[in-house]
Amino acid sequence: MSPNAWRALVSALADDSAREVYARIVLDTSVEPALDALSPGKRRRVLDSLREAGLISPDGAGWRIEPDVFRVALAAAPSPPRPTGANRFFVDGRLVTYPSRAADRDEVLARIAERMMQPGETLSERALNDRLAEVVDDVAAMRRYLVDAGFLDRARDGTIYSRPR
Secondary structure (H helix, E strand, C coil): CCCCHHHHHHHHHHHHHHHHHHHHHHHHCCCCHHHHHCCCHHHHHHHHHHHCCEEEEECCCCEEECCCCCHHHHCCCCCCCCCCCCHEEEEECEEEECCCCCHHHHHHHHHHHHHHCCCCCEHHHHHHHHHHHHCCCCHHEEEEHHHHHHCEECCCCCEECCCCC
16 A cells, blocks of 8 residues: 555545545445435545545445555554654653663753853853753753753852853
8 A cells, every 4th residue: 555545545534425424334324314415426426535545345235344444554654753862852842751871861961051052151040941941841950960961061159050162
């Protein structure tokens, strides 16, 4: 099956009349009331679109569903690429998992430090907290991790933070 097979399924089911006919076939109820309400041309188009999409097939004088059509279409669709490197710890730009491996932690901390400030830039603790809140839930812990790993410098009084050059 084509990787784009899902398009035919969605296209066929986008039509209200086709959805009603398909639902009646799925529920094993009479399709005649739904089909009788349609013009002969629309009736033919509805049944053709459902059949061509692989949703139904003739069954004697009626129709039957093809139960594997969705599974087959999903199996044929390409999987989204899996994130690699530090990207696998972020979702929509936010850190969702703090890495346990030291190399991964360093990569994640470097990425966050680069997003927070430019080399040589200084920020107050409040300004840094505001920026960190956009990326992490535990701002204080991340601030500590960045300082301990050497990605940020903290003034002795803890009010000013800077990124080493």
